């Protein structure tokens with residue numbers, strides 16, 4: 001579904017994404033992990049065509065650059081690290097705006113938006129101005145916007161790109177949002193999400209992509225990739241990996257840096 005072929009991205013004089021190739025199939029939740037500055041957001045920006053790159057990005061075997069904005073709006077949604085939240089818009093208005101590409105009535109847009117606002121426990125805020133939300137409520141509102149934008153069961157698999165979707169969320173909301181996002185992926189769509197929480201990646205990702213200074217250092221199932229030695233090397237922090245007491249996934253613990261104690 002999504003092909004990266006010898007993708008490189010420069011920012012200033014530095015090559016931030018360095019000749020990476022990968023192929024992603026629908027039905028998967030891919031977690032992008034890596035230290036600060038590894039190139040995760042840059043990779044998402046290239047996938048959004050927001051910055052120039054070398055190499056090729058193909059969606060359904062067609063170069064992304066050849067897709068019209070109208071077609072892409074029905075196929076791909078994006079949650080940037082700092083999404084724009086125009087003051088004066090209500091939650092429902094923002095989420096409904098994501099339906100602009102569909103030929104449908106306002107009532108249909110509101111019905112679909114309501115579904116996702118309820119799914120993310122935001123229904124009570126539907127008529128509230130965006131400026132009157134907490135950080136976590138606003139983040140959930142933008143996740144609802146993305147899922148509303150791609151809600152079209154009669155069409156081809158969709159691509160959802162999320163940059164740190166759980167950064168502002170409490171534990172309950174992290175699980176609620178990631179369960180919705182994983183269900184969306186496993187229903188036949190593709191989700192690429194930048195995460196910093198290794199344990200959330202272990203719980204929810206079908207595949208984990210470890211980015212190290214613009215290179216893919218590992219891509220595979222969480223149980224294969226999230227191992228002590230590569231994580232300790234990548235984050236320069238002592239890591240321990242054990243089995244989750246109840247679930248079939250690894251759990252990761254880190255140690256303080258002894259030289260700072």
Ligand SMILES: Nc1ncnc2c1ncn2[C@@H]1O[C@H](COP(=O)(O)OP(=O)(O)OP(=O)(O)O)[C@@H](O)[C@H]1O
Pocket residue numbers: 011012016034035036037038039040041042043
């Ligand atoms: N506009 C820019 N001009 C020059 N360099 C940039 C620019 N934006 C980002 N960079 C650099 O590119 C590198 C990759 O940045 P990027 O934001 O992709 O990292 P990241 O993996 O998303 O990090 P984080 O986890 O901190 O969000 C960093 O070294 C950063 O300093």
